[in-house]
Amino acid sequence: MLKKGDLLLVAVLLLLVAAGYFFASGRTNSSGGRIAVIKQGEEVIGTIDLEKVKEAQRITVSGDYTNVILVEKGRIRFETADCPDKVCVKTGWLTREGNIAVCLPNRVIVKIQGENDEIDAVIG
């Protein structure tokens, strides 16, 4: 049942995972503020500077489904959603740069970028 190639496959995959983490950790810089970007498909719905949020506010995103996004000072999350899996709500608060939460059925993504994160903005 277990052959040599199986172990080799697992080893190669684990190596890829390690490389992925290494690559990801090298990309995040801890400088400056945090900008939350809310997108639905290609359309940018909102860009919020999380440091400057004074009062909690709710943003409703509609489409095939409806998501309610809650913004507080320094953090953002999907509060409620009527999609079937609710993965976006279970993701919880996003606080750090590089954090993302997605609602695939409604094509909504919330991500936190650094203040000078121009490269990400171009690709996105």
Add this chain to the structure above:
Amino acid sequence: MKGTKRLVWLALLVAQALVLSIVESWIPVPVAIPGVKLGLANIITIVVIVFFGWKEALSVVFMRVALASFFGGGLIIFLFSIAGGILSACVMAFLYRKFSRIFGILGISIAGAVSHNLGQIMVATVIMKDIAVTAYLPILLVSGIIMGCFVGLCGNFLIEALRKTGYFT
């Protein structure tokens, strides 16, 4: 195996795969990451690849995904599942046909689980139009390895048990 008998077996296997994917949706997964799931229906895909062939495996996967998204899902969920399902069935069938001397059922299942996740991430990147979703890739690789091991073990037991019945060769 030919004709009506083969058709009945394949229909039964589609039904079983469908039940497995429904049962799976009742089992809570502790991590909130899109695409992390058990992939129990893959057990059936492996069995079909071993006892029937790649064409049958592709049609069983297509039927299962179509019916599953009909019962609960929708168009976007269908696109995700079909991309992952077809890619993983192709990869597993290819490995089984060409490289079964190198890879056992366990390795084939792991490759299937990982390629399922890769297919989903590719569709997610296209649908979301955002490269940021690839951040989920490492964790999806890990979950693919773990779930692939489990599914491969189940598939292996099932294949041995089915061989003993004498219906399949």
